[in-house]
Amino acid sequence: xxxxxxxxxxxxxxxxxxxxxxxxxxxxNAFWVGGLICAIGQLSxxxxxxxxxxxxxxxxxxxxxxxxxxxxxxxxxxxxxIGKFAGAGSLVPITGFANxxxxxAMEYKSDGQVMGIGAKMxxxxxxxxxxxxxxxxxxxxxxxIF
Numbered sequence: 001x002x003x004x005x006x007x008x009x010x011x012x013x014x015x016x017x018x019x020x021x022x023x024x025x026x027x028x029n030a031f032w033v034g035g036l037i038c039a040i041g042q043l044s045x046x047x048x049x050x051x052x053x054x055x056x057x058x059x060x061x062x063x064x065x066x067x068x069x070x071x072x073x074x075x076x077x078x079x080x081x082i083g084k085f086a087g088a089g090s091l092v093p094i095t096g097f098a099n100x101x102x103x104x105a106m107e108y109k110s111d112g113q114v115m116g117i118g119a120k121m122x123x124x125x126x127x128x129x130x131x132x133x134x135x136x137x138x139x140x141x142x143x144x145i146f
Contacts, residue, residue, distance in 0.1 A: 030089030033082065037092045041066055063094055070098035075106065100124040 004010050041062050048058040073079035079099050083090045090096060101121055108120035122129070 026087050029085060030087045032089070033086030034089035034092050037066070037090070037095055040069075066094050067098045070095040071102050074099045074102040079103075097125060097128070100128075 004013055044062045044065055045058050048061045049055070053061065070079060073082065079090065079095075080103075083099075090099075101124075104123050105117045105121040108116040110116060111120070
């Protein structure tokens with residue numbers, strides 16, 4: 001390793017070893033994959049609406065459908081490949097959230113039903129739930145007061 005004496009020397013060393021990220025390509029991939037996921041959801045909504053379901057039931061059916069698809073893709077390790085290709089585009093809220101619950105559960109299933117799957121299922125999604133619910137309560141209280 002080179003002779004590194006200062007922070008600037010270290011930064012220069014890191015800059016020479018770190019590959020450049022193709023930001024534009026990553027943004028384009030995220031955009032079209034996220035759009036494709038949303039389009040699948042919208043087409044499903046139109047299908048459910050066309051067969052006579054109410055709008056509320058259609059919304060629920062589309063949500064459940066996207067969650068099941070994300071779970072199956074996570075189970076077969078396809079969602080991770082999509083995530084590596086599309087980055088944030090695969091994290092369209094409902095599919096990314098489903099993956100964030102399923103992936104740790106699958107990883108720790110050998111630790112048992114309770115301490116493995118049950119305990120690890122919400123390691124990533126848990127903080128999102130806690131902060132999301134807490135924030136909505138605070139915003140609701142502020143709305144009520146003002």
